[in-house]
Amino acid sequence: MPSDRRGLAPRKQPRQIRAELTRERILDAAAHVFGEYGYAAGTTNRIAERARVSIGSLYQYYPNKDAILVELVTRHLDSGGAAVARSQAQELPDTLEGVLRLFVRTAIDNHLDDPRLLRVMAEQAPRSAELLAKVEAHETERFAYIEELLAKHPEVRVTDTYTATRLLVTTVELVVHKVIAAPDPIDVRRFEDELVAMLHRYLTGPSETVGPRTA
Amino acid sequence: MPSDRRGLAPRKQPRQIRAELTRERILDAAAHVFGEYGYAAGTTNRIAERARVSIGSLYQYYPNKDAILVELVTRHLDSGGAAVARSQAQELPDTLEGVLRLFVRTAIDNHLDDPRLLRVMAEQAPRSAELLAKVEAHETERFAYIEELLAKHPEVRVTDTYTATRLLVTTVELVVHKVIAAPDPIDVRRFEDELVAMLHRYLTGPSETVGPRTA
DNA sequence: GTCTATACGGAGATAGAC
DNA sequence: GTCTATCTCCGTATAGAC
Structure with missing residues (x-):
């Protein structure tokens, strides 16, 4: 225990920092435990x-188990947002296909660290x-983007384009989740190729009737 | 796992029938309760x-809660299989697009009754x-089909075609689940149209435009 | 074979000392 | 502000009467 600082001028408010670190530690632990044991x-x-x-200390930082998970999800969503922002900072690829690939790959990379x-x-x-509200807010943002x-x-x-955007984003999210969470280590990059191809052809394909193209 | 006594007893066994009915009743009740309250x-x-x-009686029919859910899922999968068999019995549409639409629509219809x-x-x-084994078995079957x-x-x-099939089936399953389970009643048919279009263009699109992943 | 009553155990959450 | 100890609650599962 640190010495009693009563009456001394606060130096740097180590308490706040320490507390924040403890919150982080709990969150990291939760990520590990949930991943290993599941939620229940x-x-x-x-x-x-x-x-x-x-x-006892844990309950001083979080009111209940659920709140921990909510914060974990929030953190994950934020990390996804940050990744997107990073790509935005750099120049986007010229081609539509490049953009789609970047989108898909960013999604994949953002999930690869902890599948469980x-x-x-x-x-x-x-x-x-x-939780639903948070997720939906992020989704809306993504849709718009x-x-x-x-x-x-x-x-x-x-x-x-309205429905198309929703289908596209939803598909990427779901398929990526599934592939990543799959127990067997599927060939992720091959899936990525096909997924990008599917999206690209969907967006650029003939709008209604399909005419076979000659090579 | 219920004991299968078929062929062993030529005599009528009203008890077995009653018991089977009770199992059914429990299963129906479970479907309703899980749908209304969630699993936990x-x-x-x-x-x-x-x-x-x-x-007490319930536990005479099922060893534990999990077994009930497993049987519920099994029942659902079987119903899906039956639906597919039904389409197979009739003549399939001529066009690829027709086939895809039938596939998607069958999936949707098979889930519309109880989204929760x-x-x-x-x-x-x-x-x-x-459970995983059962689901995977069904999936493998679907892939092959x-x-x-x-x-x-x-x-x-x-x-x-290997990866393509998996992507296709997975996408349909996931997107359909999502759309059906969505709280707001989305315009399902519109989604169906777009989903079919996406799959169709994917399958018939130019295959060589997509190079290997770009660096 | 179906019921009532209950044990068993585990998880979330709190009280109070330090 | 962190700990130990504990309490309550509740869901699963069982025992035993009928």
């Missing part, structure tokens, strides 16, 4: 143990209203 | 109550080894 068996006791914090945790968050998490992106490319021939 | 809050007590059976239960089964169910189907259509220009 990922008990707060285990989380506290792994974070090297007593169960992904499963918990994407599939096992109890869907509280708060992608729709705008597609608008810049004249090759896009699809008419119902 | 869908307790065996509630299930027993709704099935008008005591909790679908959510539980697809998302919340604890994935026991047994679709791959064969695609082989019959010369319009299909995609080269890596």
